[in-house]
Amino acid sequence: MAERRADLELVEELRELGRRLETPAPDMTHAVRARLAQPPTASTRFAAVPRRWLVAAAAVVVALAIALVPPSRAAVAHAVTGLLRFAGVEVRQGQPSPAVSPSPLPSLRSAGLDEARRRARFTVGVPARLGIPDDVQIADPAPDGAPRVVSLLYRGGTVRLDEFDGRLDVAFMKTAVTKQWVDVHGVPGLWFPTPHGVTYVDRRGVTHEETSRLAGSTLIWSDGTVTYRLEGALSLDEATGIAISVY
């Protein structure tokens, strides 16, 4: 039994190590696309696109991106296609197409705040402005039970705060017509003032169309690790006030 426990500890340490590793993941959509546009026979290992060309293309993308997003490494804008990635949320330009009767997130269940905090691999923040939530939900657990998304519900569920580790994968996809960059106490946030589509993308990168629903006004921000998604009938000032009260 002691061995078993030691192995579990070691596994947790390995996972923690994995979470701490920072690997650069540059936007390579353009480079890939450029290569795919060439005839297949031209594919010589790593040599199909001259590096100089890639650098030039990257420079153009960066220039466009800077015009659209605040100077944050967390924000990667895809200016050409209108696709934007920000702290684990993918934003597409366009009209939302919600499911007829949207499903909840995969394996969603209620849990106490204590349990959510114990199980989640990220720090679950609570906004002092809203206090103790009416309900806490955890969803899409890993094999060891660690939830990918923790949601705090307030005001009978009309205000919700979704939290997840936004450093690795995309967890939500949004389809919106209007969005604007805002300042949340010194960090960039993304504000969706009008109803827009939100769809869950699970830990395997699979889009769950059945979860597509129309979301009310939403503020998204990140503390560098955890991404917060605050949704409800709130003004930008109210939302920002709640955001900066998270502890």
Place this chain on the structure above:
Amino acid sequence: MARARDGDLDAYELLVARHTALACRTAALLGAGDDAEDVVQEAFVKAYRKLRHFRGESQFRPWLLAIVANEARNLQRARRRRDALALRAAARAEQPNGTGDLPADTAVATERRMALVTALRALDDRDREVLVCRYLLDLSEAETAQTLGWRLGTVKSRTARALVKLRTRLGPGLASEVPHG
């Protein structure tokens, strides 16, 4: 996914954007080092050309990772580059930048992580690969099997054995020293 399979490059771009981060981590941790980006780019190009053989996005991820793993291994074999894992982890461990670090994250924890990296490096390639996939990349057993091209049973038994080897190298407890490195 369906549109990408039909040759819609816009749709494929979405898949690329979504899977880049994990693919880059996989490449770097499986030994591609500084060439991780080239490996991943190459994998995305190859994946696109075989896309019609795949039905859903759930199949796309492990299959893409399998291509990445293969490319990374080929590269490693050709150039004998094995330091990616250690170098990146060490760089990260030595520079706690304050963004994700808890107060409890002391020098002892940093030392322990360094020891862990050293011990991982010292393992056989296959032992290291299975631990990287299962825990550092947090893949399921089935995804690990597909990524490494092993049978599911091999993944299970190898994981258990590799953990024992790693534990033996590390010694017990959080504040232990590295036996050898």
